[in-house]
Amino acid sequence: MQLTRRQSLAIGASAIAALGLSGLPAFASATDDLINEFTGGAEAGAGELSLTAPEIAENGNTVPIEISAPGAVAVAIFADGNPTPPVATVTFGPLNPTHAVSTRIRLAKTQNVVAVAQMEDGSFQMAKSEVKVTIGGCGG
Amino acid sequence: MKNAFRLLGTVAAVAGLAGAAMAGAGPDEDELVVNGEIEMVTEAAAPAHMENIDTIYSGWRFRSDETQALQMDDFENPSMIWVEEAAAVFDTPDGTEGKACASCHESPDTLAGVKAVYPKWNEAAGEVRTVEMQVNDCRENRMGAEPWKYDGGDMTNMVALIASVSRGLPVNVAIDGPAKETWEKGKEIYYTRYGQLELSCANCHEQNYGMMIRADHLSQGQINGFPTYRLKNTKLNAVHSRFKGCIRDTRAHTFAPGSPEFVALELYVASRGNGLSVEGPSVRN
Amino acid sequence: MASGVKPRVKVPKSASAGETVTIKTLISHKMESGQRKDGDGNVIPRSIINRFVVDFNGQNVIDVKLEPAISTNPYFQFDATVPESGAFAFTWYDDDGSVYEDKSEISVG
Numbered sequence: 001m002q003l004t005r006r007q008s009l010a011i012g013a014s015a016i017a018a019l020g021l022s023g024l025p026a027f028a029s030a031t032d033d034l035i036n037e038f039t040g041g042a043e044a045g046a047g048e049l050s051l052t053a054p055e056i057a058e059n060g061n062t063v064p065i066e067i068s069a070p071g072a073v074a075v076a077i078f079a080d081g082n083p084t085p086p087v088a089t090v091t092f093g094p095l096n097p098t099h100a101v102s103t104r105i106r107l108a109k110t111q112n113v114v115a116v117a118q119m120e121d122g123s124f125q126m127a128k129s130e131v132k133v134t135i136g137g138c139g140g
Numbered sequence: 141m142k143n144a145f146r147l148l149g150t151v152a153a154v155a156g157l158a159g160a161a162m163a164g165a166g167p168d169e170d171e172l173v174v175n176g177e178i179e180m181v182t183e184a185a186a187p188a189h190m191e192n193i194d195t196i197y198s199g200w201r202f203r204s205d206e207t208q209a210l211q212m213d214d215f216e217n218p219s220m221i222w223v224e225e226a227a228a229v230f231d232t233p234d235g236t237e238g239k240a241c242a243s244c245h246e247s248p249d250t251l252a253g254v255k256a257v258y259p260k261w262n263e264a265a266g267e268v269r270t271v272e273m274q275v276n277d278c279r280e281n282r283m284g285a286e287p288w289k290y291d292g293g294d295m296t297n298m299v300a301l302i303a304s305v306s307r308g309l310p311v312n313v314a315i316d317g318p319a320k321e322t323w324e325k326g327k328e329i330y331y332t333r334y335g336q337l338e339l340s341c342a343n344c345h346e347q348n349y350g351m352m353i354r355a356d357h358l359s360q361g362q363i364n365g366f367p368t369y370r371l372k373n374t375k376l377n378a379v380h381s382r383f384k385g386c387i388r389d390t391r392a393h394t395f396a397p398g399s400p401e402f403v404a405l406e407l408y409v410a411s412r413g414n415g416l417s418v419e420g421p422s423v424r425n
Numbered sequence: 426m427a428s429g430v431k432p433r434v435k436v437p438k439s440a441s442a443g444e445t446v447t448i449k450t451l452i453s454h455k456m457e458s459g460q461r462k463d464g465d466g467n468v469i470p471r472s473i474i475n476r477f478v479v480d481f482n483g484q485n486v487i488d489v490k491l492e493p494a495i496s497t498n499p500y501f502q503f504d505a506t507v508p509e510s511g512a513f514a515f516t517w518y519d520d521d522g523s524v525y526e527d528k529s530e531i532s533v534g
Contacts, residue, residue, distance in 0.1 A: 058204040058425045059371035062496045079494055083460055087494040093485025095506045097445045101487065102502040106458070106494045134355030215435045218498045221453045225431070374497035 031080040035116055035126075038076045038089075044116050044126035049075070051115040051127040060107045060133040068100040072117035072125070075101070081111025107133045166350035167201035167359075172419075175214055178308040184415035189315060192346055198416050199359040199424055202350070207371065211423040219300055219369040219421035222293075222376050226301035229294070235285025244282070248305050255299075255306040256418050259407040261319040268322040268407055271299050272378070272398065290398035291378040300367045300376055303420030311364050311418055313410045326408025329401060335390030341409075356425070362413040363406070365422030372425060379406055430454050434515055436529040440507040444533075448479070448486075449502045452517050452525060458493035474499055474525075476518040482511035509533050 035044065052066040067090070069075045077087040092099045105113070110132045117125045172180040182198035190196075200208060214220045230241045230248055245251060255271060262269040265277070272295055276287040288295040315323040333340045344353065345361030352358070366379045380397035383405060387394035395401040435449040452474065459471025473493055479486040486505045505513070510533045517525040 054204065054206050056204065058207045061374060062371040064206050064209075082494055084493065086492040088492055089490040091488040091490075093480070093487060095481050095484045095486045095508070096504065097506045098504040100504060101489075102500075104496040104500050106496050215433070215449050215451065216500075218451060218453070218500075221431055221433060221451065221498070224433075 031078045031085040031114060034078060034085055035076075035114070038116055038118070039124045042124050044124035046127070047117070047119075047125035049115060049117045049125040049127045051113060051129045053113050053129040053131050055130075056132045056134060057107060058134075060109070062104045063107050063131060063133075064102065064104050065113060065129075066100070066102040067115050067127075068098070069115070069117040069125070070099055071119055071121075072099050073120055075099075075115055075117045077105075078114045078116070079105065079107055079111055080114060082106070082108045087113070107131055109133050167197040170201065170205070170208060172198070172200055172208070172212065174212055174307065180308060180417040180419055181310065182416065182419075187411065187414045190412060192342075193360070193412075196362065196413060196416060197349075197360055198413075198419060199362050199365055200419060200422060202357045202359040203423075203425060207423060207425055210369075211419070217369065217421065217423055218374070219367070219376055219423070220304075222297040223301045223304050223421060226297040229298065230301065235279065235283035237282065237284040239283045241278070241283075244278075248301050251302050252305045253309060255303040255420065256309045256311055257313055259313060259319075259322075259403060259410060261314065261317065261322075263318070268319055268403055270379075270403055270406055271302055272380075273403070275299070275302075291381045293376075296367050296376045296378045296381075299378065300421040303367065303418060306418040307420070308417050311410060311413045311416050313407060313414060315407070315411045319407065322404045323407050323411065325401075326404035326406070329405045330408055333390075334387055334394075335392030337390045339390045341386070341405075360412070361409065362416060363409050364413045364416045365419040365424065367420055368422045368424045370424055376421060379409075430519070430523070430525055432515060432517060432525050432527040434513070434527050434529050436513055436531060438530075439532045442508060442533050444507055445504050446507055446531070447502065447504050448513070449500070450477075450479075450515060450527075451498060451500050453498050454517075454519070456491075456493065456495060456497045456499065460493070472520050474517045474519055477501060478516045478518075479503075479505070480514045480516075481505060481507070482509070486513070507531055507533055 048070045049072065050068045054063065057063040067075055067077070072092065074089060074091040076089045078085040079087050087105050088103065090101050112128050112130050115127045119125060172182050174180065180198070182201050184196050186193045186196045200211065210216045227248055233240045259268050259270045272290050275295065275298055279285040280287050330341045341361060344358055349358050349360045363379050367376045369375065370377050378397065380402045383402050384394045384397060430453060432452040433450070437446050440446050454474050456474065457469055457472040459468065461469045463469050471493060473491060475491050477489040477491060477499070487503050489501065491499060511531065513529045513531065515527040519525070
């Protein structure tokens with residue numbers, strides 16, 4: 001079938017729009033792979049694990065986050081829209097009573113911050129938070 | 141002129157799309173107390189010389205809750221690392237005379253009140269001086285030391301130290317008497333449109349403060365919080381660096397840090413904050 | 426050794442036996458991510474603090490593996506149990522092999 005230029009432009013534009021609406025599959029699957037590596041393929045469900053991050057980051061350079069993982073041995077943190085998703089892996093020692101940590105991270109653009117906790121009983125929990133990263137204005 | 145209007149039109153359209161929840165929001169209602177003890181005045185009646193604004197607000201009031209929290213505690217505020225470094229430099233002799241700042245000034249605390257009244261007319265020198273100019277005067281003429289680069293790390297750290305001991309004190313720069321001429325020059329610069337984009341300080345900071353420019357929550361452009369730790373470049377920034385950045389963003393050939401134009405502008409802009417508390421070193425975006 | 430790297434820690438001076446204390450730590454470090462390019466278009470190589478360990482009297486409190494997504498001037502806040510008087514030992518490991526340390530004593534009882 002012969003496409004007119006108008007038709008092929010329309011198809012192209014809607015394909016790009018569709019990609020835009022569905023997010024960025026390329027990065028998201030890289031994060032999924034890393035999560036699977038951490039969990040050994042096991043399911044990570046909801047639990048007491050909580051991740052607190054701002055809804056809108058004033059500047060992607062320094063985004064404060066807080067993680068609370070009662071009963072966890074370690075927590076792996078990912079940013080699924082960053083060029084390299086791993087953010088940090090936190091292991092809690094015997095003298096850690098609350099299994100919580102706060103830090104400041106870099107986010108390249110609007111994306112999900114994902115925390116995956118490895119529990120003492122060998123199971124896994126996951127928590128996700130979307131952070132909108134804005135482009136500055138006249139920030140200089 | 142036409143181009144500027146077209147740009148402002150585009151900016152307004154993008155701002156409208158960016159988030160109805162954020163557009164047109166003025167300063168927030170939060171209160172700033174640092175370390176649980178230094179109460180900061182972040183809102184005051186505008187000084188008499190300001191014709192177009194009734195109430196002045198510190199830049200702190202325009203930042204997100206997370207950014208504001210970083211300034212409320214001297215540990216959370218990364219600036220203090222460099223303030224501590226400057227305190228060590230304060231005690232270290234430098235230059236041919238074998239003197240340190242401490243040789244004359246004893247300790248940084250004795251400089252409380254200084255930042256609040258600078259820039260200031262210096263009778264002996266016959267000019268308005270900024271803190272940076274005064275530091276270099278001491279270094280060259282009393283310590284026999286090399287002057288520091290005006291907006292370099294060493295200088296900005298020292299200005300941050302000097303500002304930190306004035307925190308909570310009201311900004312109170314003199315705009316009359318011998319300083320008047322410099323102040324008038326600074327006022328003229330504030331209201332002059334610069335660059336390809338033909339924007340003056342007033343266009344954004346007086347006519348549109350509280351609005352969003354793309355995703356930036358525009359403040360009144362007050363400088364009571366300088367030097368400031370910017371999240372954007374994760375370091376301390378001096379006032380003249382910021383002026384330079386702003387004017388460069390209008391796509392103009394900008395003035396240089398330490399230039400008479402920026403000294404005049406700093407005096408004028410500081411006077412627009414008379415009544416707010418010295419907050420430096422602050423945390424901004 | 427990366428230049429100008431300074432650690433700071435905030436730890437209470439005293440606690441009761443078994444109490445939970447909150448600790449804050451900051452270290453001034455550029456955390457060069459390896460994503461930036463210089464003026465000529467060459468990638469600036471990664472150079473970050475890659476690990477942060479906190480022990481108390483030889484027992485571990487927290488062990489963090491840092492990636493380039495941790496902000497410049499890495500900041501961490503966490504809790505610790507203080508069973509007895511002693512010292513917290515803070516250690517940061519740099520990609521370039523440098524090790525930065527800080528210590529903070531706490532008295533109990």
